[in-house]
Amino acid sequence: MRLGLILSEVGQGFRRNLSMVVSVVLVTFISLTFFGSAILLQLQIGEMKGYWYDRAEVTVYMCIAAIPDCDGADATQEQIDAVSAQLAGDTLGQFVQKVTFETREDAFARFQEEFAGSPIVEIATLDAIAADFRIKLSNPDDSDIIIDSVSGMPGVDEVRDERALLQPIFDVMNAASYTAVGIAALMLVAAVLLISTTIRLSAFSRRRELAIMRLVGASNRFIETPFILEECWPRSSARCSRAGRSSPSCTSS
Template sequence: MRFAFVLGELGSGLRRNLAMVISIVLVTFISLTFVGAAGLLQLQINQMKGYWYDRVQVAVFLCVDNSTSPSCAAGPVSDEQRDDIQAILESDSFSEYVSTVEYESQEEALGHFQDQFANSPIVDSVTADQLPESFRVNLVDPEKYEVINEAFSSTPGVDVVSDQRELLERLFTYMNVASAIALTIAGVMLLCAVLLVATTIRLSAFSRRRETGIMRLVGASKAVIQLPFVLEGVIAAVVGGLLATGTLWAVAHFALNGVLAEMYPETAFISSTEVLLLAPLLILLGGVLAGVSSLLTLRRYLRV
């Protein structure tokens, strides 16, 4: 009997405040989408770090005609200098730091440049002799970059030692900033959702103050009177959480694993199934915020 009564009151409240309930659903949907987007972005950052840090290389660029480094004062790298650098990299003293060493000639560097900047107008103006030859060094531990840098930064024939991890760190910094911005927007939107839930419950309680007065007179418990109001906000927030989950899944499935995966096949993107890891948290977050907001509002505006 009480369960049927609670369901009846819940349905009545949803019908009376349909516009406000839809507003709660939409605001919760937008705010939880931002929360989920920040979470997915962090998952993507962690996955990219694990993927690229295992493949990070140190590039030892050799001197060319236009090099300005002090170690290139004698001009372009000589065959003897190149052989000495390669011998040091492949020596036993560096075996604990260096995993593999690959030589890239100027012609190969031009080919990679043309592939990378195929749509750029400058691609036809660059020639092989303008690009440096280099040794691409895979490290056993990417954190040991300084060992290579200190050993070769002033070696004759070496122009510069470049750590690809620096570029990755810059990229990940930008992505972390984007994640923080998304979380900030999500926090503002969640606050709006909480205030909207509180307003909706307050109006609902005010419009049914006569019914709740009668219920108090006939001895209805506090839980029975308040439960329909609380469920209104919780159901609206849960629907918003489900919509947010569906949107994030669609973005991960069609955008990340579809379009972007085809455009950047060498990049490891998170799978759409990883959205399911965030789904319970998003729905729970929406429901808890709506429930707490409803209870606090009822304590103030609905004396039982």
């Protein structure tokens, strides 16, 4: 097989179908970029979920007089002790790794530290802050057990799973990654159609040359190689070169 002749045929094909070749390169590049971005984003979402879910806590907020559902009364010390005993008991103790009780004073000090410089700090008062239990679970998936057991106890205003605050963020990121995968799939289909169309047009424009090659005894491989190189060379893809004899996107009609 004469390499010089094949390369000259490839060069002529590039000149004849330059715009189509550029379109194939751009479409393939964009589709692979979307596909790679989707994979990286999904991996990052998995890493973030593992990191934040392991650190997510269940918070039990005790009643304060400012909350209507608490009948205008603060949680008593007996009610706080009852919740503490429930969390440390044999039933829930096996699911709890660590329990931290935060008094109203401690919660108010933390609130002032976290929102320092915000106008809300100036209008907030100690009476608007509730004492709470911050519960670190051995397995974050057991949060429903804690919520069902503690909710409704006297003096308990709300039991909140912090994972519920993170889930909407992960839902948006998952939707973005799935959208990127869908766009990549459409772009790959478009790339395959463009490649197939380019090969067909190139073959049709040189149909007389191909007929002469067949008459003089040229092999199918000799005839097909320039068309394969025209599609595979611009993308510098070893995959396409290996699949040139069998892939629908790299064979002539």
